[in-house]
Amino acid sequence: MESTAKQWIKAxxxxxxxxxxxxxxxxxxxxxxLNDRALALGLALDKAPGVDNKFMMTAEIANPSEVxxxxxxxxxxxxxxxxxxxxxxxxxxxxxxxxxxQSRRRLFVxxxxxxxxxxxIAKEGLSPLMDLIMRNxxxxxxxxxxxxxxxxxxxxLGVQHEMGGLTSDVINNLVLDSVQASAAIQIEVADFIxxxxxxxxxxxxxxxxxxxxxxxxxxIDETETRDMKENITEGELLRxxxxxxxxxxxxxxxxxxxEARGLNWIxxxxxxxxxxxxxxxxxxxxxxxxxxxxxxxxxxxxxxxKPKITIEVEVEGNLGENMSNQDIIDKESLQxxxxxxxxxxxxxxxxxxxxxxxxxxxxxxFAMLIYQSNYKKWQELEEDWEKTFSNLPIGIVVQAxxxxxxxxGEPVRAR
Amino acid sequence: xxxxxxxxLRQMAWLIITIRVAVVITAVASIEARQDAxxxxxxxxxxxxxxxxxxxLLALRFPxxxxxxxxxxxxxxxxxxxIVLGYLWFFLFVTASLTRELGDFITxxxxxxxxxxxxxxxxxxxxxxxxxxxxESITRINDIFVPILMLSFGIFFLLVWQDADLSxxxxxxxxxxxxxxxxxxxxxxxxxxxxAAFGVLLPHVNEAKRAFPFMLAGLAVVGFMITTSVIxxxxxxxxxxxxxxxxxxxxxxxxxxxxxxxxRLDPLTMLVWVVASFIKxxxxxxxFVLGIGxxxxxxxxxxxxxxTGAAVIxxxxxxxxxxxxxxxxxxxxWVVHNHIFLLxxxxxxxxxxxxxxxxxxx
Numbered sequence: 151m152e153s154t155a156k157q158w159i160k161a162x163x164x165x166x167x168x169x170x171x172x173x174x175x176x177x178x179x180x181x182x183x184l185n186d187r188a189l190a191l192g193l194a195l196d197k198a199p200g201v202d203n204k205f206m207m208t209a210e211i212a213n214p215s216e217v218x219x220x221x222x223x224x225x226x227x228x229x230x231x232x233x234x235x236x237x238x239x240x241x242x243x244x245x246x247x248x249x250x251x252q253s254r255r256r257l258f259v260x261x262x263x264x265x266x267x268x269x270x271i272a273k274e275g276l277s278p279l280m281d282l283i284m285r286n287x288x289x290x291x292x293x294x295x296x297x298x299x300x301x302x303x304x305x306x307l308g309v310q311h312e313m314g315g316l317t318s319d320v321i322n323n324l325v326l327d328s329v330q331a332s333a334a335i336q337i338e339v340a341d342f343i344x345x346x347x348x349x350x351x352x353x354x355x356x357x358x359x360x361x362x363x364x365x366x367x368x369x370i371d372e373t374e375t376r377d378m379k380e381n382i383t384e385g386e387l388l389r390x391x392x393x394x395x396x397x398x399x400x401x402x403x404x405x406x407x408x409e410a411r412g413l414n415w416i417x418x419x420x421x422x423x424x425x426x427x428x429x430x431x432x433x434x435x436x437x438x439x440x441x442x443x444x445x446x447x448x449x450x451x452x453x454x455x456k457p458k459i460t461i462e463v464e465v466e467g468n469l470g471e472n473m474s475n476q477d478i479i480d481k482e483s484l485q486x487x488x489x490x491x492x493x494x495x496x497x498x499x500x501x502x503x504x505x506x507x508x509x510x511x512x513x514x515x516f517a518m519l520i521y522q523s524n525y526k527k528w529q530e531l532e533e534d535w536e537k538t539f540s541n542l543p544i545g546i547v548v549q550a551x552x553x554x555x556x557x558x559g560e561p562v563r564a565r
Numbered sequence: 566x567x568x569x570x571x572x573x574l575r576q577m578a579w580l581i582i583t584i585r586v587a588v589v590i591t592a593v594a595s596i597e598a599r600q601d602a603x604x605x606x607x608x609x610x611x612x613x614x615x616x617x618x619x620x621x622l623l624a625l626r627f628p629x630x631x632x633x634x635x636x637x638x639x640x641x642x643x644x645x646x647x648i649v650l651g652y653l654w655f656f657l658f659v660t661a662s663l664t665r666e667l668g669d670f671i672t673x674x675x676x677x678x679x680x681x682x683x684x685x686x687x688x689x690x691x692x693x694x695x696x697x698x699x700x701e702s703i704t705r706i707n708d709i710f711v712p713i714l715m716l717s718f719g720i721f722f723l724l725v726w727q728d729a730d731l732s733x734x735x736x737x738x739x740x741x742x743x744x745x746x747x748x749x750x751x752x753x754x755x756x757x758x759x760x761a762a763f764g765v766l767l768p769h770v771n772e773a774k775r776a777f778p779f780m781l782a783g784l785a786v787v788g789f790m791i792t793t794s795v796i797x798x799x800x801x802x803x804x805x806x807x808x809x810x811x812x813x814x815x816x817x818x819x820x821x822x823x824x825x826x827x828x829r830l831d832p833l834t835m836l837v838w839v840v841a842s843f844i845k846x847x848x849x850x851x852x853f854v855l856g857i858g859x860x861x862x863x864x865x866x867x868x869x870x871x872x873t874g875a876a877v878i879x880x881x882x883x884x885x886x887x888x889x890x891x892x893x894x895x896x897x898x899w900v901v902h903n904h905i906f907l908l909x910x911x912x913x914x915x916x917x918x919x920x921x922x923x924x925x926x927x
Contacts, residue, residue, distance in 0.1 A: 287673065290819070290829075291819055291820065292819075344803045344806055347803075522736055
């Protein structure tokens with residue numbers, strides 16, 4: 151009799167335990183099913199048009215069934231793969247939350263791949279917006295940060311890429327593949343914020359702009375100004391190149407492709423790239439050197455309490471093409487090519503140094519270097535660093551080598 | 566609840582490891598020292614060794630008595646009881662505030678809409694069960710956890726190392742100055758609350774005479790782990806972000822992205838923290854319940870487990886209004902509060918015991 155009572159108690163206890171576990175374990179309080187989420191893949195931040203101090207957030211919301219359908223061969227294609235929606239608010243996060251008024255689902259931003267930021271708002275300072283990214287538990291700091299040149303972030307995200315697919319995904323791939331040319335920089339939000347909150351650094355961010363498909367890509371002069379709004383048509387292309395330069399948190403200028411490559415030489419972020427040099431003996435013909443390896447080293451020395459920076463770059467490349475009629479196998483012409491190659495690198499670096507010194511913004515981390523290597527000297531320099539930086543003597547030493555010449559020795563030439 | 570479980574020396578050393586691991590993910594106490602925080606953490610290890618030495622010497626004088634019993638032998642009934650009550654408060658409050666810290670972490674990062682009382686309630690329930698099973702069970706769970714924790718840490722450091730830039734540690738030693746480093750060491754050493762728990766647990770340890778070398782070993786391992794992780798935090802985040810973020814370990818974990826698919830390892834931090842906090846809270850909870858039993862000279866302490874749990878939940882909810890208050894307290898008020906119980910009272914007890922030659926009567 152007693153044992154049955156005990157068994158009953160045991161049975162009830164087990165039952166209660168299972169019930170309580172079932173209530174608690176299957177999911178947390180704020181479980182949201184995937185189809186109740188507005189999955190944002192890209193976010194854009196702009197000033198709200200027409201109103202001061204108001205923000206506009208644009209999200210590219212993926213339509214999962216349409217993204218997956220083409221792969222499985224199902225009946226996709228009826229709806230666009232993504233939907234771009236904007237909303238305004240008095241703070242960036244309010245603007246983001248207000249999207250719910252149009253999308254019927256709450257924005258879920260954990261899968262955001264890119265942050266596109268309009269030029270206007272970037273000029274006014276980004277630290278108020280970056281706080282949201284650091285504070286929010288969903289936003290990933292591994293997303294790319296990109297500034298839209300002569301455009302708003304909304305316009306960039308709204309572009310329908312010719313290859314189809316999600317714009318954010320396209321931009322993500324543009325950024326990832328930019329290492330092939332090294333004429334753009336890749337900056338994750340985490341790195342950007344790190345340089346932003348550090349009082350001795352100035353951040354840089356990626357740059358994206360429209361490209362007119364009616365004109366060959368290479369002809370467009372970097373300095374040429376165009377009214378972009380006029381040119382936006384269906385099938386407009388995006389181009390990810392160059393860089394946006396900041397002073398503290400304000401956008402102050404742009405680096406073109408050459409300067410961005412210069413920055414990559416200094417920051418040691420070169421993936422690959424083609425160095426075009428004049429052929430020895432035939433100045434009207436070019437050689438293309440494919441960069442295979444590069445390493446940089448920045449050193450600092452003080453003479454009479456004045457800092458002097460030396461940038462040493464070591465670069466190795468393969469001959470990718472020889473458009474001239476003369477081979478470069480002999481030692482002499484090889485040396486000429488290597489010398490010219492070094493000159494190209496030096497030109498890149500000089501260009502970016504000149505731009506940065508004009509803008510008085512230390513995007514290379516020279517101040518950090520002095521601070522880290524010689525704290526006493528840094529204390530003397532700290533007050534007037536911007537001035538010192540803009541007049542800083544900088545030496546450039548480039549060691550360039552051509553290692554391999556490809557499958558043929560002599561160039562292809564008509565006889 | 567069994568009040569006379571036995572633990573081995575190795576288990577004791579492993580307890581040190583688990584319990585300090587939780588700290589590594591939460592706020593680093595020495596952030597005031599900026600990029601010299603890792604030096605401060607190394608300095609803190611020396612202070613911790615000193616603290617451990619005091620407790621071991623006390624335990625050697627009173628081999629079968631705990632920190633709830635020998636104050637009365639040293640200072641007499643009245644003052645002794647006062648000190649014991651102080652320690653009871655200490656254990657209860659530590660249990661409550663650690664619980665609250667875990668609850669705040671979970672609700673801030675992973676489940677913002679879950680009421681904190683649910684998180685805390687379930688956590689304390691699990692701890693109460695562990696306490697009910699006694700110290701032997703707690704240390705055995707710990708034996709399972711330590712390898713898992715060490716493995717997680719190993720993976721974590723391997724993955725994060727590619728983002729580290731050692732030059733961010735410079736300039737060493739000059740910016741904040743030696744005084745700040747010493748100050749931060751003292752702040753960091755206030756986190757070694759386990760030393761008071763050892764005052765309770767040492768009578769349960771086999772061969773307590775050899776306890777000190779094992780503590781040294783545990784502290785060495787932990788000191789190494791904390792120093793490495795602080796170095797990792799600074800070198801990965803940069804010193805400005807290191808000072809800025811609330812949960813350093815989490816912030817670093819979020820940076821991990823290996824080969825495009827091995828990323829979003831945040832739940833790993835939750836695993837480490839919850840597991841380590843579980844052991845930590847269970848140990849302090851156990852000490853509190855045992856302490857009441859020893860003060861009241863009763864062996865029927867099992868009855869107290871559940872009410873204590875209720876008290877812990879209530880205290881953890883009412884002690885702090887908000888997370889900033891908790892964080893503030895951990896960085897400021899905590900130091901004085903803890904060092905009274907961890908350093909000042911043990912040291913004065915030891916001095917008095919030596920001067921008046923008080924020893925446990927055989």
